[in-house]
Amino acid sequence: MILIFSTISFFQEMRINGAATNNGQHSKRWYETPQLSYLKIGYLFIIGCLFMIMNCKYKNCHKLGKYCNFFYPEYKLWTFCSIIQPFLILLSQIIEGVPNSEEKKGGEAISIILLFIQVAQFYIIYIYLKSCWKPVSQQFFSLYRNKWGIFDSARFTYYATRIFGILFLEIIIFAAFNLLIQNFLTNSKSSTPSNGTENQNQIVGKLNNIKQGQEIGRFIFTVITLIIISPFIEEIIYRKVTLKTTNFNWKTIFTSSIIFSLSHINVTKETIFHLWPYLLGGFTYALTYKYFKNIWVGILTHSLHNLITLIIVLWKIFNPHSVNTIATNTII
Known part of the structure; x- marks a missing residue:
């Protein structure tokens, strides 16, 4: 409800003020x-x-x-x-x-x-x-071992190609939708995901401290959290727990994707346009778990997604004058 109000207010500001929030700020809204x-x-x-x-x-x-x-x-x-x-x-x-x-x-x-x-x-x-732990670990080992516990190159290649294929397809679809939104909201890029969500901006702020040589320990912890801890915990909570208990019901797949996306944004400061990248990611990981019945496929895809975004963000931090590309719009 609050997110809908935020989006409506965003379009009202565009109509009244021309280009709303050009400087990254917005006026006080009645529901904030x-x-x-x-x-x-x-x-x-x-x-x-x-x-x-x-x-x-x-x-x-x-x-x-x-x-x-x-x-x-x-x-x-x-x-x-x-x-x-x-x-x-x-x-x-x-x-x-x-x-x-x-x-x-x-x-x-x-x-x-x-x-x-x-x-x-x-x-x-x-x-x-x-x-x-036993079924979870068995699912991980099944990515590259056969039923006798021996390394199986064919099995490893099968899952590796699927993981990278899903990741590539997700990024392409994300970039296409992002460009569509940018063209639709030509005067308000700061209010679209292209400029980063609140969640991403907070992460960028933490990573930016390394440039000044500050908080090295927190920077390392942030990197570990993004690449290892967050993908694992989020896939366990939003996919394995919810989908397994409902036998991968389609209603649960959509619901878990919405919950996953809402948990990553600030509904009083962002719009529906900030919601869809996480909604797309949550739906992709949910379908991945439904199809492969192996939670580690989603975890590894999620982890690689965050790793690519982390590399792009660090590149932009240390090369602030570099030319933006479509890939820079990937969201953590």
Whole structure:
């Protein structure tokens, strides 16, 4: 809802002001209040609650109860990511709005909450993998080993070509849609994904610190997170957990793609045009998992996508006067 308001306001600014947000800024919009911005994470909380209600309601049913018990690790992981984590993020946002006299205290509380979220997320992922490590590891080894555990070059070549093919097709489609949007919104490039989403701009800001020789440790952690941690966690949560428990239902595929895309943008500052790159990526990875029934194909494709984007971003940081290409519009 907020995203729709943002998009409508964007076109109103184009009509009234000619070229809206040319300098990267926009006027205060009526719905940009702290209370409404909390709705950004509300959808995750609602879906998580429905997920929990379903588990509690049917766990005593012989047929569905057996189903729920089989997928219990998935339910537990989703409960944390869609109920507990959004609640803690919401709490940190509320604390962030404390009076100036409590600013230092509020900042410390926010840091503690965010640290707890990170630690808890890694812990819950660890618990999930501990209970499901055998099938997850078997899927990884199946990318290059036969049923006897011996390296199979044909199998390795098959999956490698598919992964790079999916990645290439995703980038081509993304670039084509991005050029279409740029041509449609010729006077407002700053409000389209071509100038980066809020999520990407934050990442670029962290990476840009390396140019001044600052925060080397944080830069290294950011790189590791982009290439390894984020693709793995996001594919587990948004694809493996949601799609596996619904037997790859098409409604779930679309829903998981929407949830994935909404979690990457700021709905009070961005428009629908910032949503579609992540929607495209989420839908691509969901179809990949549905087709191959191997979560590692999506993880590796996602990781390579982020790696290519990282290389492009670093190139632009160290070569600010270089000519932009279509590839520079790839979004993390």
